[in-house]
Amino acid sequence: MAKVVVASFNVENLFARPRAFDTVDWASNEPVLTAYRDFNALIQKPEYSETDKRTMADLLVRLDIYYRNDKGAIRKRSTQTPKWAWLRANRGKFDRQPTDTAKDVEIVAGGRGDWIGWAELAVEAVDEAATRMTARVIADIDADVIAIVEAEDRPSLVRLNKELLGGRYEHVMLVDGNDDRGIDVGIMTKRGFDIESITSNVDVKNGNEPVFSRDCAQYEIRVPSGKLINLLVNHFKSQSGGGGEKRKLQAQTVHGIAKKLVAARKRVMVLGDLNEGPRTNDAPPANLKALFDEPLLSCYDSPKFDTGGWPGTFDTCSLRNRFDYVFFSKNVKVTGGRLFRKGLWGSRKQQNDKNRWPVYPELTEASGQASDHAAVVVELDL
Numbered sequence: 444m445a446k447v448v449v450a451s452f453n454v455e456n457l458f459a460r461p462r463a464f465d466t467v468d469w470a471s472n473e474p475v476l477t478a479y480r481d482f483n484a485l486i487q488k489p490e491y492s493e494t495d496k497r498t499m500a501d502l503l504v505r506l507d508i509y510y511r512n513d514k515g516a517i518r519k520r521s522t523q524t525p526k527w528a529w530l531r532a533n534r535g536k537f538d539r540q541p542t543d544t545a546k547d548v549e550i551v552a553g554g555r556g557d558w559i560g561w562a563e564l565a566v567e568a569v570d571e572a573a574t575r576m577t578a579r580v581i582a583d584i585d586a587d588v589i590a591i592v593e594a595e596d597r598p599s600l601v602r603l604n605k606e607l608l609g610g611r612y613e614h615v616m617l618v619d620g621n622d623d624r625g626i627d628v629g630i631m632t633k634r635g636f637d638i639e640s641i642t643s644n645v646d647v648k649n650g651n652e653p654v655f656s657r658d659c660a661q662y663e664i665r666v667p668s669g670k671l672i673n674l675l676v677n678h679f680k681s682q683s684g685g686g687g688e689k690r691k692l693q694a695q696t697v698h699g700i701a702k703k704l705v706a707a708r709k710r711v712m713v714l715g716d717l718n719e720g721p722r723t724n725d726a727p728p729a730n731l732k733a734l735f736d737e738p739l740l741s742c743y744d745s746p747k748f749d750t751g752g753w754p755g756t757f758d759t760c761s762l763r764n765r766f767d768y769v770f771f772s773k774n775v776k777v778t779g780g781r782l783f784r785k786g787l788w789g790s791r792k793q794q795n796d797k798n799r800w801p802v803y804p805e806l807t808e809a810s811g812q813a814s815d816h817a818a819v820v821v822e823l824d825l
Contacts, residue, residue: 445666445667445668445824445825446778446822446823446824447587447588447636447666447822447823447824447825448584448585448586448587448588448820448821448822448823449586449587449588449589449590449674449712449714449769449820449821449823450584450586450588450589450590450783450818450819450820450821451589451590451592451676451714451715451716451767451768451769451818451819452580452581452584452589452590452591452592452814452816452818452819453592453593453678453715453716453766453767453814453816454577454591454592454593454594454813454814455593455814455815455816473683473684474505475505475506475527475528476683477683477684478502478505478506479506479527479528479562479564481498481502482499482502482503482506482562483561483562483623485498485499485502486499486555486560486561487555488554488555489554489555489556490553490554491550491552491553491554496550499550500517500547500548500550503530503562504517506527506528506562507520507525507526507527507528508520508525508527508528508529508530508562509548512544514544514545516544516545516546516547517547517548518540518544518547518548519538519540519548524565525565526565527564527565528562528563528564528565529562529563529565530560530562530563531560531561531562531563532558532559532560533559533560534558534559534560535552535557535558535559535560536551536552536557536558537550537551537552537557537558537560538550538551538552539551563623564624572811573810573811573812573813574603574607575607576786576803576805576806576811576812576813577603577786577813577814578603578607578608579786579803579813580783580785580786580813580814580818581603581608581611581818582608582611583783583785584783584818584820586820587632587633587636587666588630588631588632588633588636588664588674589612589630589631589632590628590629590630590674590676590714590715591617591628591629591630591631592626592628592676592678592715592716592816593626593627593628593678593716594617594626594627594628594629595626595627596617596619596627597615597616597617597629600615600617600629600631601615604631611633612631612632612633613632613633613634613635613636614630614631614632614636614637614638615629615630615631616629616630616631616638616641616662617629617630618641618643618645618658618660620643620645620655620656620657620658620660621645621653621655621656621657621658622656622657626657626678627657627658627678628657628658628660628676628677628678628715629660629676630660630662630674630676632664635666635667636664636665636666636667637664637665638662638663638664639663639664639665639671640661640662640663641660641661641662641663642660642661643658643660643661644658644659644660644661644696644700645658647659647696649692654692654693654696655677655693655696656678656679656680656681656689656693657677657678658676658677658678659675659676659677659693659696659697659700660675660676660677661673661674661675661676661700662674662676666825668825670710670825671709671710672709672710672711672712672775672823672825673704673709673710673711673712674712674714675697675700675701675711675712675713675714676714676715677693677697677713677714677715677716677717678715678716678718679693679694679715679716679717679718679719680693680718681718682718682719686718687719687729687730688730690717690718690719690730690731691729691730691731691732691733694717694730694731694732694733694734695733697713697733697734698733698734698736698739701713701738701739701770701772702738704772705738705772705774708774709772710772710774710775710825711738711739711771711772711775712769712770712771712772712775713734713739713768713769713770713771714768714769714770714819715767715768716766716767716816717731717734717766717767717768718766719731719766720755720757720761720762720763720764720765720766721762721763721765722762722763723762724754724762727741728765731768734768734770735770738772738773739770739771739772740770740771740772740773741768741769741770742768742769742770742771742777742780742819742821743765743768745777745780747777747778747779747780748777748779748780748781748821749779749780749781749782750781750782751781751782751784751800752800753782753784753800755817756782756816756817756819757815757816757817758789758790758815759789759790760784760787760789760800760817766816767816767817767818767819768819769819769821771821771823775823775825776823776824776825777821777822777823777824778822778823778824779821779822780819780820780821780822781820782817782818782819782820783817783818783819783820784800784801784802784817785801785802785803785806786802786803786806786812786813786814786818787800787802787812787813787814787815787816787817788802788806788808788809788811788812788815789809789812789815790809
């Protein structure tokens with residue numbers, strides 16, 4: 444038997460994370476992220492109407508790039524450390540601020556052709572202890588191949604591997620996806636687990652819109668036995684604003700990619716944070732149903748997979764919080780697997796709560812956790 448360990452772990456960024464992601468109460472940061480998305484979509488219009496400009500100003504107030512002064516006028520905020528976002532204007536002129544502080548900022552750009560710029564989320568350093576905890580989880584899992592979800596970029600993954608993992612992984616790869624907030628998917632593999640090919644699916648479209656919020660990154664890995672396996676690494680649309688139909692389309696598209704690979708007699712695994720859990724034990728998540736159809740099997744349906752007493756992977760680890768998955772084709776022999784929660788504190792308030800899962804002794808509060816996701820680990824015979 445040639446044992447191969449494959450894992451998936453949402454690390455929630457490694458060294459820098461948008462401030463809008465750090466609010467404990469999701470209801471308070473969702474309007475910020477919505478304003479960010481809406482503004483960057485609106486500025487793409489070839490011509491800006493007066494209504495567009497008023498909407499832009501309101502969105503920039505919500506992002507704290509603009510603010511209302513004591514005279515009720517909308518003004519530009521001058522700061523080196525913005526609360527939520529920067530307004531980047533590289534070429535051309537977007538706005539003009541009158542010297543009279545009783546007057547509003549004027550958006551002078553008439554359309555996209557007049558300027559080059561965008562709103563960019565402000566980031567802050569991730570707590571160093573949390574980053575080290577993330578590295579500890581990855582080291583203790585000791586997977587031969589690990590899919591990383593919510594890494595900000597490849598240099599961050601390389602730094603993690605070099606500085607905190609002692610160069611444990613020979614190959615570190617991340618292809619930028621469709622999300623410009625620094626939440627991409629990547630992969631790390633040990634020596635002897637060579638990446639034979641990489642295929643990005645960022646350009647797969649539904650009409651004019653990309654299907655994948657990040658990417659369905661496809662890595663073909665050759666393991667030491669010489670066998671090949673294709674990993675489809677995913678991070679589906681979040682539950683912010685619902686997103687159910689988007690996740691359904693993503694699941695159907697990933698299933699179609701996997702089905703074609705299996706038809707070509709390839710070994711396939713689909714893994715990552717799919718952002719939706721089941722309502723009951725006897726039915727799959729409504730919008731992920733396609734992935735539970737032939738030719739794929741879920742790790743949770745394998746009798747050899749141990750959930751560790753809690754059914755989910757996110758925060759409280761309830762069944763509805765089963766966000767992280769590994770699926771595999773029938774020609775992939777799974778010999779075991781588990782959920783790894785030692786770096787996950789979750790929202791439990793009592794460290795001595797007898798009903799909580801074991802964590803590292805050094806982990807005493809949520810701010811120090813590696814992530815609010817458990818890692819999913821499977822063992823294969825390849």
